Amino acid sequence: MNIALAKIDLTDALAVWRRNLRVYLRLWKTELIAPIIEPIFTFFAFGFGVGALIGSEVENLSYLSFVGAGVLAFTVLMRTVFEMTYGAYFRMVYQSTYDAILATPVNAESLAFGEILWAVTKGAVDCIFILPLVVIFGSATSLFTPLSIVPLIFGCVYLGSLGLAITAHVHEIDYFNIFFALFFSTLFLCGAWFPVGNLPEWLQIVAYLIPTTSVIDLCRACLTGNFAARHVYEMFYLCVISILLLEWALRSIRKRMVV
Amino acid sequence: MNFAVEAKNLIKNFGELRAVDGISFGIKRGETFAILGENGAGKSTTMRMIACRSPLSAGELSVAGLNVSIEDRKVRSLIGVVPQENNLDPDLNVRENLLVYSRYFRIPKETAQARCAELLDFIRLNEKAEAKVEQLSGGMKRRLMIARALLHRPKILLLDEPTTGLDPNVRQEIWEKLEELRRTENLTIVLSTHYMDEAEKLAQRLLVMAQGKIVVEGVPRKIIENRVKKFALEIREADPIELQNVNGIISQRRGQTHIYFAENLERLAPLMSLYGSRQMILRPANLEDVFLQLSDAGAVESE
Numbered sequence: 001m002n003i004a005l006a007k008i009d010l011t012d013a014l015a016v017w018r019r020n021l022r023v024y025l026r027l028w029k030t031e032l033i034a035p036i037i038e039p040i041f042t043f044f045a046f047g048f049g050v051g052a053l054i055g056s057e058v059e060n061l062s063y064l065s066f067v068g069a070g071v072l073a074f075t076v077l078m079r080t081v082f083e084m085t086y087g088a089y090f091r092m093v094y095q096s097t098y099d100a101i102l103a104t105p106v107n108a109e110s111l112a113f114g115e116i117l118w119a120v121t122k123g124a125v126d127c128i129f130i131l132p133l134v135v136i137f138g139s140a141t142s143l144f145t146p147l148s149i150v151p152l153i154f155g156c157v158y159l160g161s162l163g164l165a166i167t168a169h170v171h172e173i174d175y176f177n178i179f180f181a182l183f184f185s186t187l188f189l190c191g192a193w194f195p196v197g198n199l200p201e202w203l204q205i206v207a208y209l210i211p212t213t214s215v216i217d218l219c220r221a222c223l224t225g226n227f228a229a230r231h232v233y234e235m236f237y238l239c240v241i242s243i244l245l246l247e248w249a250l251r252s253i254r255k256r257m258v259v
Numbered sequence: 260m261n262f263a264v265e266a267k268n269l270i271k272n273f274g275e276l277r278a279v280d281g282i283s284f285g286i287k288r289g290e291t292f293a294i295l296g297e298n299g300a301g302k303s304t305t306m307r308m309i310a311c312r313s314p315l316s317a318g319e320l321s322v323a324g325l326n327v328s329i330e331d332r333k334v335r336s337l338i339g340v341v342p343q344e345n346n347l348d349p350d351l352n353v354r355e356n357l358l359v360y361s362r363y364f365r366i367p368k369e370t371a372q373a374r375c376a377e378l379l380d381f382i383r384l385n386e387k388a389e390a391k392v393e394q395l396s397g398g399m400k401r402r403l404m405i406a407r408a409l410l411h412r413p414k415i416l417l418l419d420e421p422t423t424g425l426d427p428n429v430r431q432e433i434w435e436k437l438e439e440l441r442r443t444e445n446l447t448i449v450l451s452t453h454y455m456d457e458a459e460k461l462a463q464r465l466l467v468m469a470q471g472k473i474v475v476e477g478v479p480r481k482i483i484e485n486r487v488k489k490f491a492l493e494i495r496e497a498d499p500i501e502l503q504n505v506n507g508i509i510s511q512r513r514g515q516t517h518i519y520f521a522e523n524l525e526r527l528a529p530l531m532s533l534y535g536s537r538q539m540i541l542r543p544a545n546l547e548d549v550f551l552q553l554s555d556a557g558a559v560e561s562e
Contacts, residue, residue, distance in 0.1 A: 029552075096344060102312060
């Protein structure tokens with residue numbers, strides 16, 4: 001059995017990661033504005049706008065507390081997905097950055113891993129900047145709040161890998177539209193804006209199959225301190241999915257780049 | 260054993276298509292070697308296999324004595340690659356392009372900085388060190404590509420169509436740099452090109468590919484002498500006059516142009532009177548003559 005994950009060289013992956021960091025540090029001001037503005041407006045829209053329509057509590061939480069995990073996860077995951085679709089596609093096709101890197105000792109697996117590592121880092125940095133907002137808007141009530149970065153990182157690994165694997169299969173940038181249509185449609189099922197329990201039973205099953213549901217549920221548990229047994233299963237599910245998709249992403253990049 | 264690159268029955272298939280069809284060749288250490296051929300002849304695929312970017316379908320290929328299928332990482336640390344398309348990093352400036360790239364070879368920071376200054380000097384881009392890549396001219400970008408491929412002091416430099424699309428004066432400039440490298444660094448240079456003048460000027464030895472096979476191989480001057488004769492008479496817009504067949508003279512038609520090849524100039528003189536006042540050029544035969552003959556006569560390759 002030929003496992004792509006075993007071919008990763010961490011030093012090489014880190015060199016790829018540092019290339020992206022260098023570019024990011026040059027543009028950090030613009031890079032940070034979006035992840036701060038977006039959640040503020042999402043809070044206004046959902047927290048206050050939609051929240052005002054909802055008189056009762058949602059899962060024993062005020063709607064503002066409930067929706068915090070959704071706002072946080074939505075912003076962070078979106079960043080990673082964009083980085084590994086349009087961002088990666090630009091580097092791969094328009095800038096030929098991958099071609100340049102693969103002319104050095106760095107192999108395809110380390111390159112792909114470095115890219116995903118970078119996308120996860122970007123998500124994590126955003127998370128650090130958004131968390132205070134979540135606290136300010138009153139959505140975080142638990143001391144476990146900082147821990148919410150853990151499920152988000154897994155979410156970034158799984159969605160970043162999925163994004164990069166799809167990028168490796170895409171030969172025209174317009175195909176991303178299909179991916180994003182699917183991504184956004186399913187995102188509405190994942191318990192960001194309303195409890196998954198409100199859905200008909202068959203849709204609940206679909207929702208729980210989408211790993212993003214687990215990410216958001218775990219995030220909410222960290223922000224509110226309401227943990228349950230199902231969170232262990234969710235964490236396990238996220239780990240498995242992340243590893244499988246990471247392997248797929250690495251293989252896809254090799255298949256695309258080394259022919 | 261003493262070859263920088265050695266291929267035996269090298270084959271590359273892309274699905275049904277056989278891009279490289281069982282070629283064998285050896286490139287000696289320290290020489291400049293050219294791979295010639297039209298687009299689609301299999302040159303770039305061969306170059307990509309040497310650069311470990313394309314797995315072999317069959318055959319053997321060793322670079323610096325290492326098997327590319329097994330020790331690809333080691334091979335890639337010993338070669339410098341300049342691909343056909345510039346792929347400099349537009350998000351970084353000139354110096355950063357070199358410094359960031361040096362990390363992929365694990366060159367320590369201080370060494371990288373010193374090497375970077377040295378190379379910027381070599382390609383005369385010192386003053387542009389902080390410039391963005393998009394502000395560079397075509398020739399500067401090409402020079403920077405070459406510098407980037409030299410960061411880790413490779414033993415072998417691979418250049419895929421190094422001067423395609425560049426101005427004549429810029430081509431001269433690139434050639435000078437390559438000559439200088441070969442003289443001073445004892446570098447093996449492998450270049451693919453479809454420019455005959457480039458191959459003739461730079462390469463000690465070359466091979467010509469067509470449809471994935473080697474059509475001819477050897478020292479440029481010898482190939483010209485063996486395949487076509489030493490001198491050529493070229494007559495433009497010759498058409499109403501018949502192409503002449505004379506013993507000991509090779510005659511060829513290229514569109515409106517007639518070309519005659521002979522071992523000495525005297526043999527060609529009688530033909531000149533035949534064409535009267537038409538535009539004529541008497542010149543030494545060049546690689547282009549060989550190349551056009553070989554690619555015209557697809558028969559050669561099936562011998």
